Amino acid sequence: MERFPSPSIPPFPAARRRATGRATLNDVASAAGVSAITASRALRGARAVDPVLVEKVRVAAQQLGYVPDPAARALASARSSHVAVLIPLLSNALFVELLEAVQHTLAPAGFQTLMGVTHYQPAEEDALLRSYLAHRPAGLLVTGFDRSDAAHQMIADSGVPCVHLMETVSTPGVYGVGLSQLDAARTVTEHLLQRGRRRIAYVAGQLDPRVMQRAEGYRAALRDAGCYDPQLEILDPTPTSMALGGHLFEELLQRHPDVDAVFFCNDDLAQGGLLAALRLQVAVPQRIAVVGFNDLAGSDQMLPPLTTIRTPRAEIGTQAAKMLLALMRGEPVPQSTIDLGFELVVRQSS
Amino acid sequence: MERFPSPSIPPFPAARRRATGRATLNDVASAAGVSAITASRALRGARAVDPVLVEKVRVAAQQLGYVPDPAARALASARSSHVAVLIPLLSNALFVELLEAVQHTLAPAGFQTLMGVTHYQPAEEDALLRSYLAHRPAGLLVTGFDRSDAAHQMIADSGVPCVHLMETVSTPGVYGVGLSQLDAARTVTEHLLQRGRRRIAYVAGQLDPRVMQRAEGYRAALRDAGCYDPQLEILDPTPTSMALGGHLFEELLQRHPDVDAVFFCNDDLAQGGLLAALRLQVAVPQRIAVVGFNDLAGSDQMLPPLTTIRTPRAEIGTQAAKMLLALMRGEPVPQSTIDLGFELVVRQSS
DNA sequence: CTGAAAGCGCTTACAG
DNA sequence: CTGAAAGCGCTTACAG
Numbered sequence: 001m002e003r004f005p006s007p008s009i010p011p012f013p014a015a016r017r018r019a020t021g022r023a024t025l026n027d028v029a030s031a032a033g034v035s036a037i038t039a040s041r042a043l044r045g046a047r048a049v050d051p052v053l054v055e056k057v058r059v060a061a062q063q064l065g066y067v068p069d070p071a072a073r074a075l076a077s078a079r080s081s082h083v084a085v086l087i088p089l090l091s092n093a094l095f096v097e098l099l100e101a102v103q104h105t106l107a108p109a110g111f112q113t114l115m116g117v118t119h120y121q122p123a124e125e126d127a128l129l130r131s132y133l134a135h136r137p138a139g140l141l142v143t144g145f146d147r148s149d150a151a152h153q154m155i156a157d158s159g160v161p162c163v164h165l166m167e168t169v170s171t172p173g174v175y176g177v178g179l180s181q182l183d184a185a186r187t188v189t190e191h192l193l194q195r196g197r198r199r200i201a202y203v204a205g206q207l208d209p210r211v212m213q214r215a216e217g218y219r220a221a222l223r224d225a226g227c228y229d230p231q232l233e234i235l236d237p238t239p240t241s242m243a244l245g246g247h248l249f250e251e252l253l254q255r256h257p258d259v260d261a262v263f264f265c266n267d268d269l270a271q272g273g274l275l276a277a278l279r280l281q282v283a284v285p286q287r288i289a290v291v292g293f294n295d296l297a298g299s300d301q302m303l304p305p306l307t308t309i310r311t312p313r314a315e316i317g318t319q320a321a322k323m324l325l326a327l328m329r330g331e332p333v334p335q336s337t338i339d340l341g342f343e344l345v346v347r348q349s350s
Numbered sequence: 351m352e353r354f355p356s357p358s359i360p361p362f363p364a365a366r367r368r369a370t371g372r373a374t375l376n377d378v379a380s381a382a383g384v385s386a387i388t389a390s391r392a393l394r395g396a397r398a399v400d401p402v403l404v405e406k407v408r409v410a411a412q413q414l415g416y417v418p419d420p421a422a423r424a425l426a427s428a429r430s431s432h433v434a435v436l437i438p439l440l441s442n443a444l445f446v447e448l449l450e451a452v453q454h455t456l457a458p459a460g461f462q463t464l465m466g467v468t469h470y471q472p473a474e475e476d477a478l479l480r481s482y483l484a485h486r487p488a489g490l491l492v493t494g495f496d497r498s499d500a501a502h503q504m505i506a507d508s509g510v511p512c513v514h515l516m517e518t519v520s521t522p523g524v525y526g527v528g529l530s531q532l533d534a535a536r537t538v539t540e541h542l543l544q545r546g547r548r549r550i551a552y553v554a555g556q557l558d559p560r561v562m563q564r565a566e567g568y569r570a571a572l573r574d575a576g577c578y579d580p581q582l583e584i585l586d587p588t589p590t591s592m593a594l595g596g597h598l599f600e601e602l603l604q605r606h607p608d609v610d611a612v613f614f615c616n617d618d619l620a621q622g623g624l625l626a627a628l629r630l631q632v633a634v635p636q637r638i639a640v641v642g643f644n645d646l647a648g649s650d651q652m653l654p655p656l657t658t659i660r661t662p663r664a665e666i667g668t669q670a671a672k673m674l675l676a677l678m679r680g681e682p683v684p685q686s687t688i689d690l691g692f693e694l695v696v697r698q699s700s
Numbered sequence: 701c702t703g704a705a706a707g708c709g710c711t712t713a714c715a716g
Numbered sequence: 717c718t719g720a721a722a723g724c725g726c727t728t729a730c731a732g
Contacts, residue, residue, distance in 0.1 A: 024724095024725060024726085025725065025726060025727095026725080026726095034702080034703090035702070035703050035704080036703090036725090036726080036727095037702075037703060037704085037726095037727075037728095038701090038702060038703070040726070040727065041701095041702090041727095044727095048701060049701070049702085050701060050702085053701090053702090067480075067484040068484070068725085068726075069425070069484070069486075069724085069725055069726070070421075070484065070485050071420075071421045071422075071424035071425040071430060071485075071486070071724085071725080071726090072421075072425050072708090072724070072725035072726035072727085073725080073726055073727075074421035074424075074708090074726090075419070075421040075422050075425050075707095075708045075709065075710085075724090075725080075726070075727090076707080076708055076725075076726040076727040076728075077708085077726080077727055077728080078708070078727095078728095080421060090446045090449065090450055091443075091446065091447075091450075091647075093441075093443075096440045096441065096446060097441075099440065100440055100441075100467065103465075103467070112464060112481075112485070113464075113465070114462060114463075114464065115453075115463070115465055117450065117453070130417075131462075134417040134418070134419070134420065135420050135421075135462070136419075136421070241647060242647060242648040242651045243650070243651055246651055268647075268648075271648070271651075272648075272651055275651050275652065275653055278628070278653050279653060297441075297591060297592060297618075298592040298618075298621070298622075298648075300593070301592045301593055301596055301621075301622055301625050302625065303625060303628050303629060374708095374709055374710085375709065375710060375711095376709080376710095384718080384719090385718070385719050385720080386709090386710080386711095386719090387710095387711075387712095387718075387719060387720085388717090388718060388719070390710070390711065391711095391717095391718090394711095398717060399717070399718080400717065400718085403717090403718090418709085418710075419708085419709055419710070421708085421709080421710090422708070422709035422710035422711085422724090423709080423710055423711075424710090424724090425708090425709080425710070425711090425723095425724045425725065425726085426709075426710040426711040426712075426723080426724055427710080427711055427712080427724085428711095428712095428724070
């Protein structure tokens, strides 16, 4: 009885294999009786391949449970299946909805979304861009047009197709899907004017580019009506929140007892303001009208329900992703800028 | 004068190059006067390399602006720098905070986060897992322990380190960071009992596993107190929202006029309930006490401020990411399960 | 419409 | 502590 039998059949050649055990394109090709490159083309649906062979390859891939290796594909083609999406913040529901729409559109097309949060910091955006661009993404989605020169340069140099979210512009060769923040702000301000308000405040947090564009819309409307008063602007760089909204609302009433309307730059601020009014027993809209921006979850549940501007962020995400898809595929893009507009939603707070 | 001068210097050899123009590891190696493999080891800080050479390589990489190609690295090492994170929903702020913490911990360690949203659908989770696992992620983070057999199998077969989020268990070999949803629910229910409430309702949406674990905690507490009444449970599979909370609150009051407290399974529901109470002029907490779960943004701003359970989701994200980092590096993990607990936050609604 | 060859930019596994 | 060779699994660029 051998305790340590020497194998009668020699072991496999001192394997240098580092294979993962998964089926490879070559496995599929030999199973289908074609070359690797034909299998590759058949699977990608590229170029003309004999339909009979395509079917053979399909079946073989199916049977072997073949899943293409994204790393190999990226290395060989110098382009990955990743799309990097840079958004300022995740704590603003707006961007969450934007992101979900993007992902929902990109995923079925075979692209993975790499999300990066910039926290409104140009330096963070630069770092993310540097890191993500190293991955040679197939496409890039960024928020707004304001960024560092270095960032602009990196994007341009990379040659990666890029679509800008949330704002509108008309610079040729620059792609974007959004709305005019200025026009929307002007619209809701004019709504307050039409309701007879004259002492209208603009209360803002975060002070990112879009918040400042809204400030411009607010100013334009009030200047046209001849009742712009810079004193009625409260601009706080703190990130927006319901708590901040309540706090700034109180501050506003103390500093300007004669104010008869407030335009909050974002709904979370406005919701906090509405709650503060309830706490302070300030009648809305009788004593003071309140309006917000974005129509976030809960605004319709407030007491009174909040008048606001509905922004089409989901549609922005979808359209931007579709535009990017076209750019990545080298297809023609009918228009480089899409303005999706906005909607004034009048509820009981104004 | 030649209109079409033929070049005196021959063009570069009919290049088969498909290079990207970026510096490669070989460029760095020759600039530093070492072999590619030594440069590779020096840059990764792996194995012992002569400190002098390490420095040379560092300088060369710096000067050439070398950025390693993740695709090549993934292909050669059969492991990417991606970590896939599967969460149920992005519309619940809880998961957004969890995700941010994860990303914040993983990014400095050089890992990219790939987020996937399952919408609480096992089939969607299976599809995401299949797709993400094809990318050979370095690690995996999933929410909870409930999933399809296929999903469990895929995770196990992949050999990819995996940490489970949000719940606690003690299955050996299974890694997790979370809290006992049952204990937390029991605690807030006991709080209501201590305040003298006896007709305590449980109002829930979504009905995901954790919501049902909370239901068990609620039942346990009430059974112990001898006042469990299954009639007082309203279980609605609809996703939670403030609007749903308001709606279910009204329904509850109509069906059970004698109810003296409500435990909402999530704060958004509770906030909606509180607003509905205000609208209906139902005194909280005098007529009815209201408590929530998670302590989401705005709960402290409500009227009255909401009593709730604070869950440490950011800390869960951080700890889980750290645990995963250790697993990915093959470092020992002191304990496979971390229970981060919870905190009862008593405000004026109870 | 199809294929043989080369190469993408790294790391593994062996040697020394 | 260092390196030459091979290979990861695809796609590109040429030919035919």
